[in-house]
Amino acid sequence: MAKIYKDRDADLSVLSGKVVAVLGYGIQGRSWALNTRDSGIKVIVGVRPGKSLELARQEGFEVYPVGEAVKKADVIAVLLPDMVQPSVWMEEIAPNLKRGTTVVFAHGFNVRFGLIKPPNNVDVVLIAPKAPGKAVRDEYVRGWGVPALVAVHQNFTGNALKTALALAKANGFTRTGVIETTFAEETETDLIGEQNVLVGGLLQLLRYGFEVMVELGYQPEVAYFEAINEAKLIMDLIWERGLTGMLLGVSETARYGGLTVGPYVINEDVKRRMKEAAERVRNGEFAKEWVNEYQGGAQKLRRLLEQVQNSQVERVGDELRKLMRGK
Numbered sequence: 001m002a003k004i005y006k007d008r009d010a011d012l013s014v015l016s017g018k019v020v021a022v023l024g025y026g027i028q029g030r031s032w033a034l035n036t037r038d039s040g041i042k043v044i045v046g047v048r049p050g051k052s053l054e055l056a057r058q059e060g061f062e063v064y065p066v067g068e069a070v071k072k073a074d075v076i077a078v079l080l081p082d083m084v085q086p087s088v089w090m091e092e093i094a095p096n097l098k099r100g101t102t103v104v105f106a107h108g109f110n111v112r113f114g115l116i117k118p119p120n121n122v123d124v125v126l127i128a129p130k131a132p133g134k135a136v137r138d139e140y141v142r143g144w145g146v147p148a149l150v151a152v153h154q155n156f157t158g159n160a161l162k163t164a165l166a167l168a169k170a171n172g173f174t175r176t177g178v179i180e181t182t183f184a185e186e187t188e189t190d191l192i193g194e195q196n197v198l199v200g201g202l203l204q205l206l207r208y209g210f211e212v213m214v215e216l217g218y219q220p221e222v223a224y225f226e227a228i229n230e231a232k233l234i235m236d237l238i239w240e241r242g243l244t245g246m247l248l249g250v251s252e253t254a255r256y257g258g259l260t261v262g263p264y265v266i267n268e269d270v271k272r273r274m275k276e277a278a279e280r281v282r283n284g285e286f287a288k289e290w291v292n293e294y295q296g297g298a299q300k301l302r303r304l305l306e307q308v309q310n311s312q313v314e315r316v317g318d319e320l321r322k323l324m325r326g327k
């Protein structure tokens with residue numbers, strides 16, 4: 001069984017009297033900054049000028065340019081977009097890093113694929129929440145937390161793991177459970193998971209599920225309730241009770257239909273393609289493609305996002321979500 005750290009294994013006092021600089025006040029950065037401050041730790045924010053800088057100020061943080069924040073900090077959490085990190089690292093982080101600083105990543109991408117090479121005289125750790133940034137804050141506020149992974153790439157001070165666990169505790173992650181891993185395992189499983197399942201596979205499954213019903217002539221609103229809205233409620237059952245618990249929480253008819261037709265639709269060919277995609281992550285082909293796409297202006301990404309934004313399922317969903325929330 002994996003090594004899993006809970007609250008009792010982490011000591012917040014490791015961070016007392018220390019300054020944590022959260023670099024980036026976006027999807028993860030805002031949640032980490034608020035959680036860590038609410039846990040009684042001194043937090044400053046390092047970010048470029050823009051809307052998120054204004055928000056960080058409004059929310060009461062001292063905000064600095066990235067390099068200044070790095071100079072002032074004992075711990076830096078690099079919560080900038082993955083593709084932005086290498087240049088900011090070279091220009092603003094590395095020149096200002098003090099000996100013995102703890103550098104925290106929330107995803108191992110740049111270290112795993114060699115795009116950032118930290119100097120030997122700092123600690124380098126990973127605290128990777130297994131959740132979107134919104135849940136990182138929402139769960140903390142609810143008095144709980146999301147699970148996370150932790151890894152040590154470099155232990156200069158001898159305290160790298162303790163510091164990482166303290167910051168994980170400050171974010172509520174050890175309330176749930178923090179599994180020890182490596183940068184390689186986190187990076188590869190995170191990319192494989194988001195492509196095959198969480199973002200890619202799920203989105204495509206939901207879109208096809210909706211489109212098939214609409215193309216057969218059923219009302220789009222009915223298709224949205226069936227294929228998309230209820231998917232969340234079925235996931236809640238799986239989240240609370242496991243796969244068997246979900247199967248026992250639906251009708252016998254759904255149970256039989258699901259168990260027989262599911263493997264026909266999502267068949268061995270799909271699994272083979274999932275393995276091919278995973279191989280492209282493991283051998284670095286995906287990372288190379290994404291870096292090239294980003295450096296070329298990310299036009300393909302913009303076009304694909306627009307296609308989703310302009311699709312029928314989104315229009316139907318927007319209306320139904322307003323209606324369901326009583327607007």
Ligand SMILES: NC(=O)c1ccc[n+]([C@@H]2O[C@H](COP(=O)([O-])OP(=O)(O)OC[C@H]3O[C@@H](n4cnc5c(N)ncnc54)[C@H](O)[C@@H]3O)[C@@H](O)[C@H]2O)c1
Nearest residue numbers: 024025026027028047048052079080081084106107132133
């Ligand atoms: N988004 C998630 O839910 C999630 C989940 C797990 C791990 N992660 C990891 O967390 C890290 C941060 O991802 P994110 O999605 O929160 O990022 P994000 O896209 O939300 O980051 C945006 C923030 O970065 C700032 N920024 C952008 N370019 C900058 C620059 N050149 N200089 C200074 N600030 C700049 C923006 O102003 C903004 O505050 C990544 O490593 C990502 O893989 C994200």
Ligand SMILES: CC(C)(O)[C@@H](O)C(=O)O
Nearest residue numbers: 130131132190194198199
């Ligand atoms: C939230 C996810 C998909 O788990 C994360 O890995 C990300 O990259 O945003």
Ligand SMILES: [Mg+2]
Nearest residue numbers: 107190191194
């Ligand atoms: Mg990810």
Ligand SMILES: [Mg+2]
Nearest residue numbers: 130131190194
């Ligand atoms: Mg992830």
